[in-house]
Amino acid sequence: MRDVAQHAGVSLSTVSRVLRGAPGVAPQVRQRVQDSADELSYVVSRNASGLVTGRTGRVAVVAPTLRPWFFGGVLAGLGDALGAADLDMLVYQVGEVRSRRGWTRALPLRRNADAVVTVSMDLSEEECRRLDDVGVPMVLTGQKVSGRASVFIDDREGAAAATRHLLNLGHTRIAYIGSRTPEWFSGSARDRLAGHRAAMAGAGLEPWSLVRSPDQEGGELAMGELLSAAEPPTAVLAEFDGIAMGAHRTLRRSGVPVPGAISLMGFDNHDAASVLDLTTVDQSPYDTGLAAGRLAVDILAGTARPDTHIEMPTQIILRHSTAAPRGARGLSS
Amino acid sequence: MRDVAQHAGVSLSTVSRVLRGAPGVAPQVRQRVQDSADELSYVVSRNASGLVTGRTGRVAVVAPTLRPWFFGGVLAGLGDALGAADLDMLVYQVGEVRSRRGWTRALPLRRNADAVVTVSMDLSEEECRRLDDVGVPMVLTGQKVSGRASVFIDDREGAAAATRHLLNLGHTRIAYIGSRTPEWFSGSARDRLAGHRAAMAGAGLEPWSLVRSPDQEGGELAMGELLSAAEPPTAVLAEFDGIAMGAHRTLRRSGVPVPGAISLMGFDNHDAASVLDLTTVDQSPYDTGLAAGRLAVDILAGTARPDTHIEMPTQIILRHSTAAPRGARGLSS
DNA sequence: CCACAGCATGAAAACGTTGCCATCAGCCCC
C-alpha cells in the first residue's frame, strides 16, 4: 500500500480511502490511485484490515462431511450468495468425531470469521449455545431451532405428502425404510419418519417401518427383508434416494417389476433419481445454500433479524416408479 | 491474549510462545498458560499472526463449480489433508465466466492464502502464468502441466483400457459418446477420446464417436442416434457416467437389453453407477483431493518440489452392463 | 569464588491496514 501511495503521490490515508470506496476523495485523485493500484496489481490484505475493523470478510461453513452430492449443492449456493457480497467462504469438515472435538473445532472460528453457517449439523441445544460463545451470528441449515436463524425444509410434511401420494394411488400395505447410525438418529430422519407415520395414521393404517444404515446397502438389505415377509408391501417409501436406490437394486435383481408389483418412492431428488425414473420429493440444496448465504449476509448487514426462519419448498416429482397397485382401479376415494 | 497473560501472570511473549508451541518455556508455566487459555476459551487470531509472519494459515481452493458430486469428494479430501496440517480451506467458485473474471478473481488471493489448489480448472498456459503472479505455490488437480505441481489421472490410458475391455469381450462395433460445450473442450474430454481412438486403432478398427452436451441429456440423444444407425453398435463407451446414464435411460425406454444387445460402459464410478450395475472406470475424487492437499502442505513445508507430479490410479470396475456380444464365444483372441 | 554459559522471561518494534483528528485551502455570506 505504501508503494501505491508513493506511486500515486498521495498519502496512505488517501489510498486506503480510495481502495475502500470511502467518500472524501477528489475524483481525479481517486482515478490516479486506482490506476496505480491496478498497475502494481495490488489488493488490500484482508488480514490487516480485519485486524483493525474487527471484520474478517469471511464466513465459516461447517458441515459434518462434504462427500455426499447434497453438500456440493449447498456449498455452491452459499458460495454464490457470499461471493456476491464479497465475502470469502471458509469450509470446515468436522467429521464424525463431532461428539469429542465438535466444540473444540468451533473455537478456531472465534475471531476468524464474521458468521457461521452450519450445514445439516443437527446441533443440539447445548451445541448451539456453545457456538453462540464464538460471538458471531450463526445460520443453521437443515434444522429448525427456535430463536436462531434457520433455513430448512419441512421434512415432516414432505414425507407425509409422499405417503399420501402412495395412499391416493390405492396402496394400503406401505413400508417405510428409514435410517440411523449406531449412535445417531438425525433430526431429519426423525421428522420424515414422523410425517410418514402421521399420514398413515390419518388413513387409519398401521405403519410398517424398518430402520437400517444410511446408505445403499441399508436399502438393499431392508428391501430383501420386505420381500420375504408373509405379505410383502405394495409400496415402499425410502427416507432418502440413496436408500431407495439400494431397494431398487434388490428389486431389479429379484426380478420384481417396479412399479408393476411394488411402487418405490424416494426423497431428495438425487441426481441419479431421474436415471432410475424414481418418483421422489424434490428439494434444492443449491437454493437452500443460496438462501442461507443471503440470510447470513443480511444479518451481518443488520437488515435481517438473527432469528429469521426460512422454509424452503419441497415438491413431489412424479416419475415412473409409482403406480396404483395391481388390481386397483384408480384413486382409492 | 493480554487477558490470558494477565490471568496466568506472565507476559505476552510467554503466552505467544506457549500457544505457538515454541520452545523455551518452563513446563510448569506452559501448563499454567495453557489452562488459562482454555479457561478463557481463547484462540489466536490468524489475522494478527498472519500479519507478522506473512503466513495466512489458509489455502485457497478454486473450482469452476461445486455442484457435481465429483467436487464434493475432492473438497472432502482436501479438507482432511489441510485440516490435518492445521490449515483452513477457502473455497472459491469462479463460475463459467472464467474467461472474463478468471484472473481478476485470482487477485484477491494475493496475500490472503498461502497456496492455491485448482480443481479441474483446465487452465491454459497463460492462465497458469497469471496465477503465478499471485506469488504463492499452486497445485493443479485434474490436469497435468509440466513444471507445475499436478495431481491427475491418466485419462488417456483409462479410456484406452475401457476400450480394450470391450474389444477383449469380442466387440467390434464400438461407439464412443463424448462431450463438449459450445465453447469448451476440456482437457480430460480430449484425452479420453484420444485414448479410445488409440485403442481402436491398435485393434485395427475405425473409431465411431459422437460429441454431445456434457450431461445426461447428451447421452440420451446420442444413444437415440446410435440406435437408429443402419448397423447399431454392440458396445458403447461414454466419456463419463452421467452420459452413460443418459444412454442407459434411452436403452431402457427402447427396451434394448443391457448388456444383452448392447454393452454400456461409463467412466468415473459415480455414486449411482453401482445402482445401474454400470461397468465403469473408477477414480477416487477423495484420494485426489487428499493427495493434492498433502502436496500443497509439503510444498509449503519445503519438503516437496513445486513441480511434483502425482498420478492417481484408475481401475476398471466390472459390473453387469458389459458382456460379450451376442453369438460370441468369449475372448476374441 | 568468579566468570561465563545457558535458559526462562519480559520489553518493545514491526507487520499492513483503518479511523480519528488536525491541517489546509477554497468558498460563501454577512
Place this chain on the structure above:
DNA sequence: GGGGCTGATGGCAACGTTTTCATGCTGTGG
C-alpha cells in the same frame, strides 16, 4: 474583508500477534 464552513488530504495511534533483543537467574567449570 474577515469569520466560519466545507471538503480534501496527511499524520498518527491502534488493532493482536510474532520476533528480536535485552535482562535476570541458575548452575557449572576453572
